[in-house]
Amino acid sequence: MAPTFPAFLCSLLLCAAGVFGQAYDPSKQLSVGIILFPGFQPLDVIGPLDIIMMLSASHNVSLAMIGKEKGPVRGPSPPRRNEPPTAYPVQGPSVVATHTFADAPRLDILLVPGGMGLRVLNENNDTWIPDFIASRFDELQYLLSVCTGAAALAQSGVLKGRRATTNKASWAWATQFGNGVNWVPTARWTEDGNVWTSSGVSAGIDMTYAFFKKLMGVAAANRIMNAIEYTPHVNEHWDPFSVVHKVPGADASRPLGECVGPAGFEFECS
Template sequence: MNEAGPIEDFGYMVHPTIVATHSFGNAPALDVLLVPGGIGNVALEQANNTSVEDFIRQRYPKLDYLVSVCTGAGSLAKAGVLEGRRATSNKGAWDWVTKQGTNVTWVPSARWVVDGNIWTSSGVSAGIDMAYAFMSHVYGADDQALIDTMNGIEYAPHLDAHWDPFSVVHKVPGADYNRNLTDCVKPVGY
């Protein structure tokens, strides 16, 4: 995002009422930076646009937490902040993501990975699972607002960070094929 204003995606208006109030150049100080994934990462790469990676690289030293969902981990890797760290990403895009960056220990069967102050997750639903774990880390698992939110959206999070069944579904090299593909989850706080 190189300027404030209506959000566009390669010349197409994403939504005319969503207006960015800051650009990468004038964004305020941040405690937490969440880097989303999606096909936009590949489009940025094809356009030789490194603005996301440049922003991550510049801001990371002052962040309390750096969090990515899905292929957003590819941006973290390209920014160099995953060097010497463990991380995971979307299992359906595993081949592309794991070619980003250097000296990253990609964890194939993880739903999400925490390495220091960097949190990375697999696909979008794993991102919700990670968000629950992250908010539990920050506010405590017994935080009533967190419980109310999860139950309000009727979402039962997958709580095992070390097991992502989609590593088996997508045949990710190194996936743990000895784990059961059946997960039993229950509402938060019950």
């Protein structure tokens, strides 16, 4: 007899006990927060959020979308100084902020996306994001950033003495922030203690897969990747876009292509 849809979904997302990583206690709620600001890069948020949504079908996960104000937050960036409005997209999604930095709940995991809006905040000396990171860091189990979100982490001071990476196309801008940060030009993502950072945009999905694979176990993470039909890059140490965007320290002798396939399956590259 074919399984019912709920049973199939439970199997797909690994509801069975005994498969979680050692770092995760399935009896406790995992509180996740994602930062939003006008001009966030949509895939920086939506990519990891899709994985978290799938996890919530079988894991005890709560989610807070955190903005400066509650309500819809637009993906298209406000205009920057000395640049024409035509330099920026005018269409894009909005995501609803359910909390502000003032009333956000206790968090186990905080994810900070990138996007052009971070540059606007910086130009206007608006430090609410790095201030929030600094104020919450000691209570977090994990802090993650995608793309130029690493710049906000650096501004907060939490990257001092740590390895980190960021968007390769925006390398020069993002890496100007922070003191004592070991910026890794060729990394797809980095893990240093409880701080994870990724390269640009789609790299956030690769990092999120690697993160939950370590936190909750290989089998659970693999099933989610295959459920969303995403083939993850699994080499954290190599991002070919470091060559594409001419990042200082990039190794131009390495192959730019990478063989990827379904998570947890053997495959051949033709």
